[in-house]
Amino acid sequence: MATAHSQFPADSLEPLLVSIPGAWFLMGSDSGQDCERPVHRVWIDAFLLAATQVTNADYERFVQATAYEPPPFWQDTNLNHPRQPVTGVSWFDADRYCQWLIAQTRRAYRLATEAEWERAARGDFEQQDYPWGNQPPQSFPDYSGRWQTGPEPVARHAPNSFGLYNICDNVHEWCSDWYDANYYATAPERNPRGPAQGERKSSRGGSWRHHVKVSRCSARSSIPPNFRYADYGFRVACDL
Numbered sequence: 521m522a523t524a525h526s527q528f529p530a531d532s533l534e535p536l537l538v539s540i541p542g543a544w545f546l547m548g549s550d551s552g553q554d555c556e557r558p559v560h561r562v563w564i565d566a567f568l569l570a571a572t573q574v575t576n577a578d579y580e581r582f583v584q585a586t587a588y589e590p591p592p593f594w595q596d597t598n599l600n601h602p603r604q605p606v607t608g609v610s611w612f613d614a615d616r617y618c619q620w621l622i623a624q625t626r627r628a629y630r631l632a633t634e635a636e637w638e639r640a641a642r643g644d645f646e647q648q649d650y651p652w653g654n655q656p657p658q659s660f661p662d663y664s665g666r667w668q669t670g671p672e673p674v675a676r677h678a679p680n681s682f683g684l685y686n687i688c689d690n691v692h693e694w695c696s697d698w699y700d701a702n703y704y705a706t707a708p709e710r711n712p713r714g715p716a717q718g719e720r721k722s723s724r725g726g727s728w729r730h731h732v733k734v735s736r737c738s739a740r741s742s743i744p745p746n747f748r749y750a751d752y753g754f755r756v757a758c759d760l
Contacts, residue, residue, distance in 0.1 A: 533581065534625055535570035537758055538683045540640045542566035546647050547638055548704055549738035555701040556738045559647075563710045564639045568758040569632060572674035572685045573605035573693065574617065582617050593750055596670075603673035605691045605753040611721040611745035614694045614754040621756065628759035631696040634740065635712045636757060637724045641688055641737040643681035649736045651680035651687055657734035667728035671751070688726050689734045691753035692741055695722040699742035720744055727751035 548559040580602075583590050591608035593599040599607050609617075614631060621629040632640070641651055648654050657663055666672060671690040679685045697703075697714025699722040714722060720742040726735035729751040735741075743749065 534621070534627075535572065535574070535578070535756060537568040538571050538640075539760075540564070540567050540569055540636070540682060543639070545639050545642060547635055547738070549647075549649075549736065552736060552738050553740070555740050556704070558704055560704055560707065561709065562635050562639070562707075562712060564636055565711055566760055567632075567636060568760060569636070569640050569682075569684065570755040570757070571679065571683055573691060573753050573755045574614075575603055575674055576600055576606050577602035579606040579609070579617065582620050586620060588613075588616065592748055596750075598670040599750060601673060603675075605671050605674055605686070607671065607691055607750050607753050608748045609694075609753060610748050611694050613748070617754075618756055629756050630758070631694055631754060632757040633711075633713050634695045634697045634722045634724060635707075637693065637695055638737055640682060640684055641680065641724070643684075645681070645737075649738075650734065651684075651737060657689075658732070663733075667733045671728045671753070686725075688737060690728060691725065691751050692723040692727050692749075693725045694752065694754040695724055697722040699740075723752065 542565045544561055544563050546559050547562045549556045550559055582588060591606060593608040618629045618631060643651055645653055650657065675685040680687050698718030699720040700715045700718060703715060723741045726733050
């Protein structure tokens with residue numbers, strides 16, 4: 521968790537994208553929640569994933585360009601720094617942002633699937649708990665002083681082995697899938713995309729509001745897609 525020294529263009533419409541190579545990996549965890557089992561072998565095609573969560577500055581360009589309704593925490597000084605991840609966006613808001621990016625760039629932007637997200641979060645650490653291995657986040661010397669009143673500005677600390685920042689911390693990240701706690705038992709082996717329908721949308725990653733701020737790579741969460749919570753944001757994926 522050393523400090524990162526990356527430069528991200530402040531006025532760029534498109535995010536910095538990281539290439540995630542196609543590969544087999546073991547998805548899930550035998551030691552996690554029931555919904556993380558069974559551990560199963562999954563192939564993910566190569567894709568692109570944004571190096572950071574969508575920031576307030578990113579989302580503001582969308583709001584101004586489309587006259588879209590701002591998030592409910594837009595004026596909260598704990599949550600509205602330009603480099604903090606945007607929060608209080610529903611799944612539908614995140615999807616609408618992706619549709620806007622498609623219209624502006626003619627590139628296939630979207631939300632990542634759960635399987636893509638877990639593959640990207642794990643990086644080079646197969647079946648390890650966290651993007652850096654099994655060392656618990658509470659053991660890092662700076663842990664107790666972080667995420668006091670809101671998420672951190674993105675890319676403040678070092679990325680995982682793929683170059684992804686805050687991939688298991690800061691805010692929950694919406695995924696494209698409908699959520700099913702038992703989906704792993706019947707999921708296809710290649711590029712699983714979740715059930716055809718459901719009542720809740722899947723999300724991944726940790727939250728600044730939780731007692732334990734950093735999630736395990738395999739940890740799953742979900743809420744109804746219309747909810748707008750102060751610890752929910754997103755990062756965009758893009759097809760190659």
